[in-house]
Amino acid sequence: MTRLLTSLVCALALLPMVYAGTPTTEAESVLHCISTRASVRQYTSVEVADATVDTLLRAAMSAPTAVNRQPWAFVVVRDTTLRATLAEALPNAGSKLTNASVAIVVCGDSTRMLKQQPEFWVQDCSAATENLLLAAHACGLGAVWCGLYPDMERVQTARTILRLDERYVPLCIIPVGYPSAPVSPKDKYREDAIIRR
Structure with missing residues (x-):
């Protein structure tokens, strides 16, 4: 390392x-x-193998966390009807969910959050999400981050549809599949975003 x-x-x-x-x-x-890496929103009909999904989840769980609490849970959604229901209820995810092979919902697990500073779960789960996105790209897959938290209406909608109890706080949904067309990455480097001391 x-x-x-x-x-x-x-x-x-x-x-x-x-x-x-x-x-x-x-x-x-x-x-x-x-x-x-770039956000991919259109996918082929080729299924993403379970072993590949496990690789993505292993990468996600390799992320750093505050005091090594690992306050996360991952909901793997293969069911097409369930993904269609999520897509209809969450317009920001929409068609990306219906044409992906699988969707992964990254959640905070309140039973594993720091007692004194529980809000660190957002950083921890965001680091896991980025790891997952990079692993997907490395495996030749496409994926996109569709935000849920801190929009509590979206959080509750996802929680209800996925039948999750209150301990889980959905942070985002990541549709994953094989890209239907190449997506060009954007060079986002900006010198004016750097403060040098």
Whole structure:
């Protein structure tokens, strides 16, 4: 892990090259995955295998968490009727849910949240979500983050449809599938977003 982090730091200067070319080192591969990921909203009819979904979930659960509480739960939604119900009730997810092979709902688990600072669950579950999105891209899949929390109406809608008890707080829904067409990533680097001291 230390070697990987050191390689990442050393390779930051290579980002433009990684963005345009084929990765040749471990660090370049990681940076390539990060810089070429894009939100994918249209998918083919090819099913995503259960083993691949498990790979995505393992990546998600590798995320860092405050005091290692791991305050998350993941709802894997394969049922087409259930995904259609979610799509109708949650317009921000809409058709992305109906044409994906599977949807993964990332939830906070209130029984595992820090007692003194429970709000850290949002950061923890967001880190898990980003890991999942990157893993999907690395596996040749497409995915998109459809937000639920902090819109409590969306949270309660998802909770009701998925028959989740109050301990679970849905953060987002991630439709996952094989992209129906290539999606070009956007270079989001902005010098004006950096404050140097």
